[in-house]
Amino acid sequence: MTEYNAERIVQARHLEGMTQRELSERSHISQSKLSKLQNGFIVFKENEARAIAAALGFPIAYFTREDPILPMTAVTYRKTSKSSMGELAAVSIEYSELCATVSRLAKFLGISAGKTAWIRKMAPRKPDLSISEIDRIANQARTCMGLDPIGPIGNLTRSLERQGIVVAPMKSTGGSDDEKARLTSEGITYPQCEGMPCIGYSAGKRIGGDRQRFTKAHELGHLILHRFRRPDTSQQMEREAHLFAGALLLPAEDMLRSIQRNATLSDFLKIKSGWGASIAASISRARTLDIISVERYRSLQIQLSSRGWRKQEPVNVGEEHPLLLKQMIQAVFGVGSSIGGEQAIKSFDAASKLAIPFRYLDCWSDGLVEEGVEFGFIEDRINSVASDRVRHGAERERIPVG
Ligand SMILES: [Zn+2]
Numbered sequence: 001m002t003e004y005n006a007e008r009i010v011q012a013r014h015l016e017g018m019t020q021r022e023l024s025e026r027s028h029i030s031q032s033k034l035s036k037l038q039n040g041f042i043v044f045k046e047n048e049a050r051a052i053a054a055a056l057g058f059p060i061a062y063f064t065r066e067d068p069i070l071p072m073t074a075v076t077y078r079k080t081s082k083s084s085m086g087e088l089a090a091v092s093i094e095y096s097e098l099c100a101t102v103s104r105l106a107k108f109l110g111i112s113a114g115k116t117a118w119i120r121k122m123a124p125r126k127p128d129l130s131i132s133e134i135d136r137i138a139n140q141a142r143t144c145m146g147l148d149p150i151g152p153i154g155n156l157t158r159s160l161e162r163q164g165i166v167v168a169p170m171k172s173t174g175g176s177d178d179e180k181a182r183l184t185s186e187g188i189t190y191p192q193c194e195g196m197p198c199i200g201y202s203a204g205k206r207i208g209g210d211r212q213r214f215t216k217a218h219e220l221g222h223l224i225l226h227r228f229r230r231p232d233t234s235q236q237m238e239r240e241a242h243l244f245a246g247a248l249l250l251p252a253e254d255m256l257r258s259i260q261r262n263a264t265l266s267d268f269l270k271i272k273s274g275w276g277a278s279i280a281a282s283i284s285r286a287r288t289l290d291i292i293s294v295e296r297y298r299s300l301q302i303q304l305s306s307r308g309w310r311k312q313e314p315v316n317v318g319e320e321h322p323l324l325l326k327q328m329i330q331a332v333f334g335v336g337s338s339i340g341g342e343q344a345i346k347s348f349d350a351a352s353k354l355a356i357p358f359r360y361l362d363c364w365s366d367g368l369v370e371e372g373v374e375f376g377f378i379e380d381r382i383n384s385v386a387s388d389r390v391r392h393g394a395e396r397e398r399i400p401v402g
Pocket of ligand 1: 076077218222237238241
């Protein structure tokens, strides 16, 4: 007999932002019964599992899963003053589901995490790290990723993916351009991950490509710097990840060549268009490297504010789109035919075997194409996917998995 895991009810509710009352109304199971189920006072049976799965739009397989959810304290998600406990729980549960999905896919494909051994190898163990030590580690990371020690990183996402790091837009941190979805944080990772490491980030047009790149670099910083050590405070942890991101994207040598002591905003504009890092990030990097003085730094900050560039910087840096997770899903659940040049997915199969709703797979892979779509099925989602397909049409590169 199949056993159903009642703890998953609460997790699914968090993911969907659904209250117990709403779930009760939709599933026609009384609130008192739901709470007895959740607390393990009564056995969670197939009938209820079916009703709850249907009410939440989840595959029933989700409720048979026993794999643990990562504790909120294990992930590097940064709480902002705006984020509520519910949102925090949703982000960390979603991230945990992403990792579980990736490890299931890796198992299907026979991939080990061997590719990321360099992270463990270079991860520091000593408690205190100086700025120059972080710079050195970032430089080493560039080498491990097959990048030149200096110069702009063309596509950071692809560089990470080639090294077996999954990069995925998150749903609960505002993964869509949906105005209602509130942005709570920009990135999340789990440095102690034993399988393929995953970096979750907030995508969408509201966050420019430069900020997304910085977030991904910041999360790589967590993966390396906080694998074996955890600074005393979360502020220190954040600071280190920030320093790492600056060092990775803007090598000291590049900065020294391009920025003088009396640099103006227009010099930083050039850095932005050349290196794909925000003006604000390059100003802090110049200060960290002591290329500009404290006074210059302050004056530039004031100018940023007065021009309204703190809210919206000039120079648009294009969004980078991930490919690795999509290719892993295609390799396991793809059908022979392609639609608009992209391999279609057996969505029902994928959702039930990975035990997660297809809409999550769709978001994390930055847009999947479902089988059957060419016959006009599944109308709701196809419009957005179709436009995505046009956008990513040019990206045909395959990343060697494994
Ligand atoms: Zn962080």
